[in-house]
Each structure stands twice: as structure tokens, then as C-alpha cells.
Amino acid sequence: MPDYKVPLRDFDFVMSEVLGFEQHYASLPGGEDATPDMVKAVLEEGAKFVEGEIVPLNRSGDEESAQWNDGVVTTPEGFKAAYDKLVENGWCGLSQPQKLGGQGLPSSLNTAFYEMLAGSSLSWAIYPTLTWGAIETMAAHAPEELKANYLPPMVQGLWSGTMCLTEAHCGSDLGLLKTRAEPNEDGSYSLTGSKIFITGGEHDLTENIVHIVLARLPDAPEGVKGISLFVVPKYNVNADGSLGERNTVSCGSIEHKMGIKASATCVMNFDGAKGFLIGAPNKGMACMFTFINESRLGVAVQGQSTAEHSFQGALAYARERLQMKGVPRHSPAKPADPIIVHPDVRRMLLTQKAIAEGGRMLNMYCAKLVDLKHGGTVEQKADAEQRLAMLTPIAKGFLTEAAQEATKEGIQVFGGHGFIREWGMEQLSRDVRITAIYEGTTTIQGLDLLGRKILPGDGRLLTLFTKEISDFASQQLDNPELASMAQALIAKVELWQSLTGELSQRLQDAGPNELNSAAVDYLMFSGYMMLGYFWLQAAAVASKAEGDFYTAKVQTANFYFKRLLPRTTSLAETIRDSADTLTAMDEDAFVF
Amino acid sequence: MPDYKVPLRDFDFVMSEVLGFEQHYASLPGGEDATPDMVKAVLEEGAKFVEGEIVPLNRSGDEESAQWNDGVVTTPEGFKAAYDKLVENGWCGLSQPQKLGGQGLPSSLNTAFYEMLAGSSLSWAIYPTLTWGAIETMAAHAPEELKANYLPPMVQGLWSGTMCLTEAHCGSDLGLLKTRAEPNEDGSYSLTGSKIFITGGEHDLTENIVHIVLARLPDAPEGVKGISLFVVPKYNVNADGSLGERNTVSCGSIEHKMGIKASATCVMNFDGAKGFLIGAPNKGMACMFTFINESRLGVAVQGQSTAEHSFQGALAYARERLQMKGVPRHSPAKPADPIIVHPDVRRMLLTQKAIAEGGRMLNMYCAKLVDLKHGGTVEQKADAEQRLAMLTPIAKGFLTEAAQEATKEGIQVFGGHGFIREWGMEQLSRDVRITAIYEGTTTIQGLDLLGRKILPGDGRLLTLFTKEISDFASQQLDNPELASMAQALIAKVELWQSLTGELSQRLQDAGPNELNSAAVDYLMFSGYMMLGYFWLQAAAVASKAEGDFYTAKVQTANFYFKRLLPRTTSLAETIRDSADTLTAMDEDAFVF
Numbered sequence A, B: 001m002p003d004y005k006v007p008l009r010d011f012d013f014v015m016s017e018v019l020g021f022e023q024h025y026a027s028l029p030g031g032e033d034a035t036p037d038m039v040k041a042v043l044e045e046g047a048k049f050v051e052g053e054i055v056p057l058n059r060s061g062d063e064e065s066a067q068w069n070d071g072v073v074t075t076p077e078g079f080k081a082a083y084d085k086l087v088e089n090g091w092c093g094l095s096q097p098q099k100l101g102g103q104g105l106p107s108s109l110n111t112a113f114y115e116m117l118a119g120s121s122l123s124w125a126i127y128p129t130l131t132w133g134a135i136e137t138m139a140a141h142a143p144e145e146l147k148a149n150y151l152p153p154m155v156q157g158l159w160s161g162t163m164c165l166t167e168a169h170c171g172s173d174l175g176l177l178k179t180r181a182e183p184n185e186d187g188s189y190s191l192t193g194s195k196i197f198i199t200g201g202e203h204d205l206t207e208n209i210v211h212i213v214l215a216r217l218p219d220a221p222e223g224v225k226g227i228s229l230f231v232v233p234k235y236n237v238n239a240d241g242s243l244g245e246r247n248t249v250s251c252g253s254i255e256h257k258m259g260i261k262a263s264a265t266c267v268m269n270f271d272g273a274k275g276f277l278i279g280a281p282n283k284g285m286a287c288m289f290t291f292i293n294e295s296r297l298g299v300a301v302q303g304q305s306t307a308e309h310s311f312q313g314a315l316a317y318a319r320e321r322l323q324m325k326g327v328p329r330h331s332p333a334k335p336a337d338p339i340i341v342h343p344d345v346r347r348m349l350l351t352q353k354a355i356a357e358g359g360r361m362l363n364m365y366c367a368k369l370v371d372l373k374h375g376g377t378v379e380q381k382a383d384a385e386q387r388l389a390m391l392t393p394i395a396k397g398f399l400t401e402a403a404q405e406a407t408k409e410g411i412q413v414f415g416g417h418g419f420i421r422e423w424g425m426e427q428l429s430r431d432v433r434i435t436a437i438y439e440g441t442t443t444i445q446g447l448d449l450l451g452r453k454i455l456p457g458d459g460r461l462l463t464l465f466t467k468e469i470s471d472f473a474s475q476q477l478d479n480p481e482l483a484s485m486a487q488a489l490i491a492k493v494e495l496w497q498s499l500t501g502e503l504s505q506r507l508q509d510a511g512p513n514e515l516n517s518a519a520v521d522y523l524m525f526s527g528y529m530m531l532g533y534f535w536l537q538a539a540a541v542a543s544k545a546e547g548d549f550y551t552a553k554v555q556t557a558n559f560y561f562k563r564l565l566p567r568t569t570s571l572a573e574t575i576r577d578s579a580d581t582l583t584a585m586d587e588d589a590f591v592f
Helices: A008-018 A021-027 A036-054 A057-064 A079-088 A107-120 A122-141 A144-156 A284-320 A343-375 A378-419 A425-436 A442-454 A456-475 A483-510 A513-543 A548-564 A567-576 B008-018 B021-027 B036-054 B057-064 B079-088 B107-120 B122-141 B144-156 B284-320 B343-375 B378-413 B415-419 B425-436 B442-454 B456-475 B483-510 B513-543 B548-564 B567-576
Strands: A067-069 A072-074 A159-164 A180-183 A189-199 A208-215 A228-233 A235-237 A243-246 A249-254 A265-278 B067-069 B072-074 B159-164 B180-183 B189-199 B208-215 B228-233 B235-237 B243-246 B249-254 B265-278
Touching: A008 A021, A008 A036, A008 A343, A008 A513, A008 A548, A021 A036, A021 A343, A036 A057, A036 A079, A036 A107, A057 A079, A057 A122, A057 A425, A067 A249, A072 A249, A079 A122, A107 A122, A107 A284, A107 A343, A122 A144, A122 A159, A122 A208, A122 A228, A122 A265, A122 A284, A122 A425, A144 A159, A144 A208, A144 A228, A159 A189, A159 A284, A189 A208, A189 A228, A208 A265, A208 A284, A228 A235, A228 A284, A284 A343, A284 A378, A284 A425, A343 A378, A343 A513, A343 A548, A343 B442, A343 B513, A378 A425, A378 A442, A378 A456, A378 A513, A378 B425, A425 B415, A425 B425, A442 A456, A442 A513, A442 B343, A456 A483, A456 A513, A483 A513, A483 A548, A483 A567, A513 A548, A513 A567, A513 B343, A567 B567, B008 B021, B008 B036, B008 B343, B008 B513, B008 B548, B021 B036, B021 B343, B036 B057, B036 B079, B036 B107, B057 B079, B057 B122, B057 B425, B067 B249, B072 B249, B079 B122, B107 B122, B107 B284, B107 B343, B122 B144, B122 B159, B122 B208, B122 B228, B122 B265, B122 B284, B122 B425, B144 B159, B144 B208, B144 B228, B159 B189, B159 B284, B189 B208, B189 B228, B208 B265, B208 B284, B228 B235, B228 B284, B284 B343, B284 B378, B284 B425, B343 B378, B343 B513, B343 B548, B378 B415, B378 B425, B378 B442, B378 B456, B378 B513, B415 B425, B442 B456, B442 B513, B456 B483, B456 B513, B483 B513, B483 B548, B483 B567, B513 B548, B513 B567
Parallel strands: A159 A208, B159 B208
Antiparallel strands: A067 A072, A180 A189, A189 A265, A208 A228, A228 A265, A235 A243, A249 A265, B067 B072, B180 B189, B189 B265, B208 B228, B228 B265, B235 B243, B249 B265
């Protein structure tokens, strides 16, 4: 099987042709350095880096796994050398502020680079990722003296970051967390407690690890309103920024997992570890949500990029594997044709392709909004924040679920060989499984979308998109290549609005279980709608251009509208069903 | 997490209350020994055996895996001891003829026992399974002297069987196979070639291994019409039935797989190995199809039983794990409620339950038909064969796909813990992945259903069921508990017939790609229909009885009709779409 290649042609299509990134960067304050030539160079160099350094580590990393021995975590062979090159080449600071030593390019370029990294090896890509969220959280909330010492080495990638939320008894429900932070006389805090599922909590890649930790101050209110945010370094940091003594935070063990085995998922024990409050006391959840939301967008990219990798693998196999005769024959001189001729094999491949390429458009659109949230005008910021509020759970929830399907089809195209480790398709399916769970399960994304974003504010957020989608689709009705897709989308937008209105009414009439009952199906419905919007945009661009690439784009859009978007019909039926169907059964009656 | 328990209450419901097994056994020639007391005793003893001996091997078997060393395959610790107990207790011969040393009970009882085995440990359960198919194939086609020596030890389980079809270059397309069989002077044959993916091709559980092998005679016609069937023992068998020299068939390696790691999946090399022709020359595929079809029903049981196991695990966790507050509160004294109170968690659990219990009804119905195919009157045999022709691909294809979803939801209910190996949920998802691939992928099942079973003969096979389902549903319309389900089913049956007619027309008008294009969605549609029929039957029985068990059955049926059957609406849309959507793209245009 050929190795994963960065789909540079498609990045160009998505960024330049569909989403107007050239104009976006030209008008973005701080985006002036991101000239078309610079963007092209960054993407090409990024592709070279990941194809040369990261792709070869994916399989071996899975076989070897991260290892724990008496508190020390060792990453698989080659991981450290590749990480060092990442740092040397300045990739860690690609989108970090120049004043901190970064290159100051727009964060959306880092998103594109991140797709390449995660597509090459999800396990590997997770190590540098969380640092970016930790930097942003500290930049927004930490006192200046902490920032001065911590941020430059974090921006360079010499130190890494983590996100310490989950405890054994609380994952989705962080209000239950118990880790305590006692004030010390010097203004610092002593943290005591145990955190689980800490990605990169301990490893051998960086000189220091900076934990961003949720904990409770003494006498803090119960629940989420009594949670504060702390910085706890693995090694204490001297006043001059040099590393001091080892802090009393340690890795008690790492998890043995289904996938992303080379990524160390740690139990982190805080035994009176020295930490620093960042942000206001008891306001930790709000501070953390910046981190969480951007991480969720990152996980959406993980799902989508793994779907791309699986698509490439399945496609290569489908072109080579000879089995059964096609109609018409493809290679009459051979005893059988390559399986890509069979419609059902194409159905699987096109499903993968529509998810990977459609997801790329959604993710890069979100990345563009993040640029604007950080650097746009006041109006652009406000608009971007609203759009991201709605799109973050959709991108995270929908694309990671779609990626489960895409990687499953990747195995299926290979038949029995897909189940064999050496072909790599099963690893992609195991690795991607976590993306629908961490940073908030699909259920949590559904509840966030419907309960916090859509239904409050009388559906104003939804209208932002539905009007735009309908208007855009209406403009395509005269194009014979696009008319049936545009019509379908207009009809589905009306259905989306009706369903939302009905749910709002049911929530009022019958209470919040109606929301919980419909949330995941509503999330999936919304995901299919957003991808439909982007596929129509892609088709609109492509229908005006000439060449095989563009023909294939229109064909993929057509596939999406004919074979995937129809799933919304059934989702509408189940969304409309009452919560009673789910709540009726006595909990003791599930088994006898 | 509590261990898997055999759902004895549900076996009783399905067999005695829904499917009328008491009357079935009473009227079945040779079924007279299967009295209600005997059936009860077999099921209870079976449950004791699997819970005591097999369940404890599931996790350790996965961690340890089967090991290959210089041609010798070692099963994980405890596998051999448990296998010896299986043999000692006579389980291998449960449904084998008494004249061969078996107990002579109906084969459907063995299906029930097999659900327990496979639900306990899929990896382990696969070892004894294939022997049953090999026995049946030899009993039907082998010459008497072979049967006399081979069958008694196979029936006892002292020897095991395999099914050697696949070669490196051919899986679904067996017409391409190359293994050769040269006649020897003594009437035997020398087989030369290499087979892959041979389940249990080598292991340490039995004294001998009997390979049923597809190979080509000299000058055989090309393709599937030139394939013959052979028996090739690991140890040659002397005239008195004792074991002779080692035959020249050996295990070159075993696969490293995503799941069922304790099951040895072997590369088997035949180096002039001594074999015996069974059945007529060049008629091997027809002979093998008995074996293949029964194996497919076995794989359907594997999928369904693993869904049951996953459901039990998720349910136990959902009852214990406290997270978020329910509406109304479940445990107001505690900081959070068990997650089983949340509607979306129930959606996942009920999906698993509806698949596991609905699948049990479908599988046991097929098992009843197999009893009739072997032992019924001439009319019963003919009817059973027709029904099995249609139901085999549905049970195999649909239930193994549904099992993918059920085990995925099992992980999802556990959240992050579902991804951790020690909880066992991820293993179930990995193990079950193969069931949608081996013994014919879902694509192959879809093509078999639509292209070989439904469309030929003008849909006569389909009518057999659609009339029965409509008639049954019509009889339920007066029951207010069942009326809406019955109405839904009647409407869907009409849709099923329409879709079938349309497909038949499209096949005539536009050629076989239309069939290939729609096959998998049609298979899934048909699966939802059959499970709907069985859930309506279950609800009809339950609505006449009193007690929590029966209330829950009606509620699960209601869930099935409200939340799962609606998927047929979208499937109908995609079935109706033309193959052009799939065939349009140039094969070089999938990526650039």
C-alpha cells in the first residue's frame, strides 16, 4: 500500500478556490505575510516534512506503543527525533505571535498543517497539539511573569502543554471534580488530586511539561461554579526562566488502549504540586472553554484527516486488486478487473472521499473563522464567534462520527486484508475511534449544539446559516449541473428550520428530555446540512472550471446529494419522535 | 464490569413463546428427544459451561493471542483445557447423528449453544465451529470409507475441521483459485498450493485437523466450473482409523489481526499433500456451498451474540456510572445520577438491545428452518430451503453490520473508558469487525440476496415473506398497543415490494450495475424489515402477557419501530438512485 500523501491539490482548491483564502489573508490584520507564495511554500514544506518524517512512524508507533516504567514514559523509536525536527524547523510556532518567537502566520495555516500531521500519524500528532491550546489559555489568562517565562519555550515547542480535566469519577460532568488547590504563603498553590486520561501528561519529547489543571480552591462553591484554573509545571521554573526542581506531579501509569497507542494517556498524580492560579478564582471553566473549543476543532481535523488517510489506502487497493469482472470489462486480457470498477466498491470509496474532502471544507472554513475571531474587525469577531459557537459541535461531533464510517469502509474495501494489521487500515479505524469520545462525546456535542447554541436565542444562530444556504442554493438553480442539488438543499433547509421549531416547542411543552432525546440525531442532521452546503459551493466553483479535477468535484458533490444527504430524511423522522420512546422502560427491565 | 451472562430468560421467550419451538420439536422427526425439560437442561448446562469455562478466557486470549513458531501454533493459556472440557462434556456432538456418536438433538439447539459460546468469547468459539460444517460437507459428499474413519472423531471433537477457500489473489472471486490436485495411482490426489485466512488451520487443541480444500484437477475448466473439493488431513489416517504420518500440509505463518487474536488465522501450504476427492469432479463449489451457507448463519450468530455481550457491559456501566442530573432526579442524595437516566444513553442501550434480541429471533428462526431443511417433510424441506435462501444473506449481512453499530455504541456508553482495553468493550468492537467480512463481505451478501435470490424468479421468494408479514401485521391492527407498529410495517412492506419491482425494471433497462449499486442498501432495508417482523411478533406475544419482562418487550419493539425502522426511508431513497452516480467518475479522477 502506498504511503499517505498530503492532498496538496485539494488544499489549494478548498482554500483558494472555494473559501477565498487569498482575499481573506490579504484583508486580515497580521495576515499580510501569508501571501499566496508563502502559503504555497508552507503547505509544500509541511507536506515534505510529514511525508518524510511522520508517515514512517505511524505503523511502528502503533506496534511499539508508549511505554511506562516507574513514572517515566518513553515514546516509540523515532518519535523524539521527529519531534526535534519539528522544533528545529520552527513548525511549533507557525501561527504563534512573533513577539513570543513564533512566525505570526494566521492560525488557519496551522490547521492545514495539522491536517497533514494528524493524517500522517494521529498518535504522533497529538503530542504537539495540546501545547497550542495551553499557550492560548495562558496568553489569555496567566499573569505576565508566568507568561514571560513559560510562553517562549512553549511556542518553540521545547516545552509542551496538557489539559488536566478528567478524574476517575467525572468526565462529561466536571462539576464533580475533587482535585484541591491550597494557597501557599508565596502566592502559589499546592495541588492535590488525581487526574486521568491526560494526553501527553508525561513523555520524553520535551524539557518541561506544563499542565493546565482544573481544581477547587478551599471553600469553593460546589459544582462547576467552584472550579479554578491552574498552571502546574513538571519542573518548577526559576525566576530567570531556567528549570528548577522536579515538581510533585507524577505519572502513575498509562492506559492500554484500543488505538492511538503511541500517544501516552496518563494518570497524573498531584501530591501537593506547586501551581499558579490563572484567571479569576472559581472562573476556571470559562477560562478552560477557550482551550476546549479550539481542541474540539482540532479533533474534528483528526477525524477528517484520518478519513483522508483511509480513503487513500482503500483507493490504492481498489485500483490494484483484481476480483470479479466489471460491466463493461476494464481489463479484458486479465482474469478479473480491478475492484474499483464495481459500483458498490465505488460507493464505499466515494463515501470516504465525500467525508474527507467535505470535512476539509468545513474544517478550513472554521479555521478561517478562528482567524477572524482573533484578528478581524469588531463586527467580524462577533460574527465569527457566533458562527463558531454553532459550527464547533457540528464539526467535532459530525466529522468524527463520519470518520468512523469512513475508516470502517476503508477496511471493508480491503475485505479480509483490511482486518490484518500490516495493511494499516484497521489501525486507522482504531485510532480514530477516540475522536468521537474525547473533548466531549458525540452526545455532549449534540447537547451543546441543540441546548446551548440553537434553541436559546430563538434559533438566531441557525438562521444565520439557513438564510445564507438558501440564498446561495437559490443562485445555483439556473445551472443545470447544480439545479437538483440546490433544490434538494433548499428543501432540506426548510426541514431543518421546521424541526428546530418543533423541538423548541416540545422542549417547552414536555421538558428537557425531549432535547436530550433528539440531540445526537439533530447534530448529525446539521452535519449533513453543513457538508451539503460546502459540497454545493465546491460544485458551483467546479462547474465553472474545466478539467478532470473539476469534473470529479461535481461528481462527488452529486454523490453526496444522492447517497449521503438522503440520510437526513430518516433523521428527521427520529428527531420528531418523542422522548417517551426512550424514557418509558423501567431501568430494571433492560435485562432479566 | 460484570461478566457476560447467558440471557436464558430471553432464549426461553424467543424459542418457546415467539417461535413455537416446543411444537416444532414435538413434530420434527428426530426431535422427540428435545422435550421441554431436555431443552431447558441443555440451555442451562450450556450457560454454566460457557460462564465457567469460556468467559474467563476472552480478555486473556486477546492479550496473549495465538502464537506461531516454526509451523507450530499455540493457543492462549486455558484454551486447550476448556476445549478438552467441551469434548468431555459431549458438547461437540450435541446435534450430530447418534450413529456417529453424537446426541442427535436438533441443530437449532446447537445454534442456541453457539450463541452462548460466541457471546462468551468469539476467538475461542471459532475453533470448534468449522468442524460442524466440515462434518456436514463430508457426510453429504465423501465416500463411505472416508466417512467411517473421519466422522466419529470429528463428531466427538477430537479432530477439528477447516474450510480452505481463499488464496492470496482471490477471496470473493474464487474462480481465480490456483491450488492444483494431481491424481495419484492409489486414487488419492496430491495437492499443491497456498491458502490464506484459514481459520484454525493449525493449533494445539485436537489430535488431527481435517482440511476441506478447493482445488483444480488437471485440465479443469477455468473459473468456478473447474473447482473440485478435497479432504486433506494434517495427519494421514491409516486404514484402521489410527493416525499415520504427518501429511505435507503445514502452517507457514499466522496473521496479526485487529481482533479475534486468539483465533489462529493461518497461511496453509500444501506441498503435494495427500488428499481425497469428495463430490463430483469440478463440482466443488456446489458441494462447498452447503458449508458456506451454514457458516454464514453461524457468522450471523457471532455478530448478534457479540452485540448481546456489548449490551450487557454497557448496561451494567450505565447503571453504575454517576454523571449529570436526570430529569427527574434519580438519586437526589447523590451529586449525580446514573447515566441510564439520560435519554441519549438509553437510545444507545436500546439500539444494542433491539439488535441483540431482535437478531436472536431472526437467528433462531433460521435455525428452526435448518431443522426443517434436514428433517422436515418434503414440503417443509422445500419451504425451508426457499426461506433460508433469502434469509441467509440477510441474517449474515444485516446482523453483522448491526453488530458493528451495537459494539460501537457499547464503547460510546462508556465514554473514554470504552477506549481502554481493560473494560473489554473495545475488544468486542474489534472482534466483531471480521464478521462483516469473512464468509462473504456485506457486498457479497447484498449481491447474493438481490441478484441470486430476489430478482430471479420474479420476486417469488420475497412474496413468501411480504404476504406473511402483511397478513400478520393486519391481524394486529385492532390491538391499540400494536396498531401503529403494524401500520408502519404494512406500509413498509408495500415500499419493499415497490423497490423490488423498480430494481427489476432497472436491471432490465440499464444492466447489472444497477443491481450492484443498490445491493447493500437493499440488504440493509431487508434486514430492517425482517427484524421489524420479528419485533412485531415479540410485541404481539408480550402484549397478551403480564409482567415487567413483557412490558419491556413491547417497549423495545416500540423503540425499534420509532427509532431504527425509519432508516428504511433513507435507504429507499438511495436504493432508487441510479448506478450512474457511482459509475460516472473516471477511475483516475478519484484523487489528484
